[in-house]
Amino acid sequence: MKSETVNGATFETWTVDEVEAGMESGKIILIDVRTPQEYMFEHIHGALLMPMAGFDAGALPGQSDKQILLHCGSGVRSEKVSRAAMDAGITRIGHMEGGFGAWKAAKKPYIGVNMGTGAPQRME
Template sequence: MTLYILLVILAAIIAYSIFNWVSQRRIAKTLSQEEFVAGYRKAQLIDVREPNEFDAGHILGARNIPLSQLKTRLKELRQDKPVYLYCQSGLRSGRAAQMLHRKGYKELYHLKGGFKQWSGKIKTKS
């Protein structure tokens, strides 16, 4: 009986994870670094990592609005311009896209693989 309950819980967790992954892919277009570079200069480039991660290195021109503060800082983002998001690996930017989508943002993009895959220009806080 205990094994049955654990299997049901595990199946529910897997189903929820798959649902989240599919909905994130529908909401935000995942871009390769080349596609990201081609469009982010005409958009709002947002780093959703925490400030210490941002200070250690970020994409040149990015603004830091951590996922943990996004709800309270929505007024800093325009709904009429594309939003390019990235985090360290791609998980937080996907969650940020879901949150923005629920608030009416339509043009949402995020960097495949996140900052750890980035090989372009970066800026660090010295």
């Protein structure tokens, strides 16, 4: 993971492998900042949704037990929202490098829509 300090806050950039390990160990909370439509079509199992359009840093859960990491489609929106959260007083936050596109490129499992039935299913 890459880390930088910005005005006393720590901003981390995690790889998809680090995010997967963090989720499996229960050490992180992954928050998806994409649109509800993007999330409904496909998302990482266990990721919470807090779209960038209505993002409120004050509504983020505490980080006493788990660290907050954000992700989007490519990493651009999640980095922007992470930096806005730091501007709002969050002292430690991170995002997933490359976003959901990198997750899929790395062949990580996710929840997608079965186009035949319209039902969500695990995609490998």
